[in-house]
Amino acid sequence: MTTETTAPADAAAPGHHHDYVHGYSETEAQRLGDQADTLAELLHAGTAYPAGSRVLEAGCGVGAQTVHLLAASPGVRLTAADLSAQSLAQARARVAAQAPTADVTWHHGDLHRLPFPDGSFDHVFLCFVLEHLPDPTAGLAALRRVLRPGGTITVIEGDHGSAFFHPESPAARRTIDHLVRLQARAGGDGLLGRRLHPLLTSAGFARVSVRPRTVFADDARPALVEGFTRRTFVAMVESVRAEALAAGLTTPEAFDRGIAELRRAAEPGGTFHYTFFKAVAVRP
Amino acid sequence: MTTETTAPADAAAPGHHHDYVHGYSETEAQRLGDQADTLAELLHAGTAYPAGSRVLEAGCGVGAQTVHLLAASPGVRLTAADLSAQSLAQARARVAAQAPTADVTWHHGDLHRLPFPDGSFDHVFLCFVLEHLPDPTAGLAALRRVLRPGGTITVIEGDHGSAFFHPESPAARRTIDHLVRLQARAGGDGLLGRRLHPLLTSAGFARVSVRPRTVFADDARPALVEGFTRRTFVAMVESVRAEALAAGLTTPEAFDRGIAELRRAAEPGGTFHYTFFKAVAVRP
Numbered sequence: 001m002t003t004e005t006t007a008p009a010d011a012a013a014p015g016h017h018h019d020y021v022h023g024y025s026e027t028e029a030q031r032l033g034d035q036a037d038t039l040a041e042l043l044h045a046g047t048a049y050p051a052g053s054r055v056l057e058a059g060c061g062v063g064a065q066t067v068h069l070l071a072a073s074p075g076v077r078l079t080a081a082d083l084s085a086q087s088l089a090q091a092r093a094r095v096a097a098q099a100p101t102a103d104v105t106w107h108h109g110d111l112h113r114l115p116f117p118d119g120s121f122d123h124v125f126l127c128f129v130l131e132h133l134p135d136p137t138a139g140l141a142a143l144r145r146v147l148r149p150g151g152t153i154t155v156i157e158g159d160h161g162s163a164f165f166h167p168e169s170p171a172a173r174r175t176i177d178h179l180v181r182l183q184a185r186a187g188g189d190g191l192l193g194r195r196l197h198p199l200l201t202s203a204g205f206a207r208v209s210v211r212p213r214t215v216f217a218d219d220a221r222p223a224l225v226e227g228f229t230r231r232t233f234v235a236m237v238e239s240v241r242a243e244a245l246a247a248g249l250t251t252p253e254a255f256d257r258g259i260a261e262l263r264r265a266a267e268p269g270g271t272f273h274y275t276f277f278k279a280v281a282v283r284p
Numbered sequence: 285m286t287t288e289t290t291a292p293a294d295a296a297a298p299g300h301h302h303d304y305v306h307g308y309s310e311t312e313a314q315r316l317g318d319q320a321d322t323l324a325e326l327l328h329a330g331t332a333y334p335a336g337s338r339v340l341e342a343g344c345g346v347g348a349q350t351v352h353l354l355a356a357s358p359g360v361r362l363t364a365a366d367l368s369a370q371s372l373a374q375a376r377a378r379v380a381a382q383a384p385t386a387d388v389t390w391h392h393g394d395l396h397r398l399p400f401p402d403g404s405f406d407h408v409f410l411c412f413v414l415e416h417l418p419d420p421t422a423g424l425a426a427l428r429r430v431l432r433p434g435g436t437i438t439v440i441e442g443d444h445g446s447a448f449f450h451p452e453s454p455a456a457r458r459t460i461d462h463l464v465r466l467q468a469r470a471g472g473d474g475l476l477g478r479r480l481h482p483l484l485t486s487a488g489f490a491r492v493s494v495r496p497r498t499v500f501a502d503d504a505r506p507a508l509v510e511g512f513t514r515r516t517f518v519a520m521v522e523s524v525r526a527e528a529l530a531a532g533l534t535t536p537e538a539f540d541r542g543i544a545e546l547r548r549a550a551e552p553g554g555t556f557h558y559t560f561f562k563a564v565a566v567r568p
């Protein structure tokens with residue numbers, strides 16, 4: 001079952017929409033799907049809501065995490081919200097294909113201005129969303145309002161500053177920095193994962209617990225080298241090429257050299273490390 | 285019971301001894317002890333050798349890890365080797381105080397030229413040793429020789445490139461880079477952890493498995509903030525101040541500013557992340 005709530009007129013107003021640094025293409029949706037499948041166990045482990053719980057997924061995007069959330073928590077009453085009608089349509093299609101019996105209400109709107117009464121949800125879940133918000137504390141505070149006292153919020157974020165690899169390469173490192181800089185220019189923060197504890201605390205949450213969830217890929221884990229190092233991380237950095245050139249951050253030669261050297265981390269003898277952070281906190 | 289084997293005449297020859305970038309002071313021994321106690325569970329979990337096993341700890345230093353190894357593996361027949369007679373004396377005293385009944389043979393000598401027959405040991409353990417060797421593959425190959433076929437080697441190393449923190453600070457980052465650079469000048473590698481898989485493979489070991497062991501300290505873990513962020517990591521970076529100044533890498537003002545900004549990671553609202561790597565491999 002899927003139903004849809006109505007968006008306020010300004011739901012997809014510019015100012016947030018264009019902030020999404022990773023783009024909205026078909027390729028990007030595929031990349032996000034690959035990433036979610038490779039990382040699902042790592043990121044979703046420990047998150048299982050009781051059947052009947054009212055759960056809000058804020059910023060569900062193309063539904064890459066939604067299907068894993070539903071698989072881990074059968075019987076929840078999920079509301080999945082996103083600012084992009086196009087992403088939401090893809091999320092609906094994905095859920096219809098992978099979890100056709102799930103109870104999902106789709107909401108097209110801005111997580112800062114959700115039209116739900118205070119305390120509407122038992123749990124809030126968001127993954128790779130805060131990194132795109134100009135004011136993540138304000139976003140978290142808006143989500144706190146719709147969470148009931150005693151309800152939990154679960155937040156998963158990456159941190160591009162956690163990436164390191166063998167062979168070490170200053171050129172590759174600079175190329176990753178371009179991604180971080182572009183995201184900052186768009187009002188986001190690619191280094192957000194490390195500051196989940198202070199963010200949740202300042203947004204008024206209690207019992208904040210943050211744990212790193214580390215991906216480490218070497219020759220002993222070829223599927224992770226392919227699924228994460230190459231098809232997730234290198235692909236993400238590579239996807240900002242045109243934008244980095246347009247912004248005058250680099251030259252085609254320098255960018256391509258950085259990508260080529262980063263790819264060596266996915267070749268025999270290479271290693272790649274990345275840390276996601278998963279936080280759980282309670283509305284007092 | 286403790287016994288001692290004789291060192292070959294050239295055991296403490298220069299060329300390795302002066303490579304030890306962290307120094308040999310009393311304060312340093314205290315720091316290493318604090319570090320080992322804070323991290324013991326994280327680093328030693330999963331390492332327990334059967335009673336009666338012949339175990340070699342290569343580069344036991346002041347015995348900071350030795351006591352934890354003995355606690356996790358009661359009844360082993362341990363040989364603890366180190367290049368520094370002074371460190372070895374401290375290790376003996378530490379073990380005498382904390383594990384007086386342990387069966388330990390102390391060996392003063394170079395791990396590259398151990399006077400033991402091929403295949404003398406069932407297991408080899410080394411922690412924070414490879415990072416100091418000019419040629420870690422040669423060191424590992426020398427240890428492979430004294431390991432019996434089917435025996436395991438366990439290697440634990442840090443990686444200073446894994447350090448990241450909130451608030452982000454370029455000055456703090458540069459100060460950490462000085463430590464890495466000094467260690468490289470001394471023939472070591474402060475970024476070694478990430479390349480344990482290729483190193484063990486090239487040294488002829490099989491079934492190489494490397495896992496990250498991550499320390500993440502925020503306001504929810506005050507003991508770790510104090511024991512690791514402040515007293516282990518910041519103290520280690522701070523300990524190279526005189527050396528960094530003597531090498532002309534920085535000015536007193538710039539170094540002190542870097543340390544001051546790094547310390548903010550240990551203040552309320554700050555966070556600190558560091559990854560150790562633990563590898564286990566088998567002699568074919």
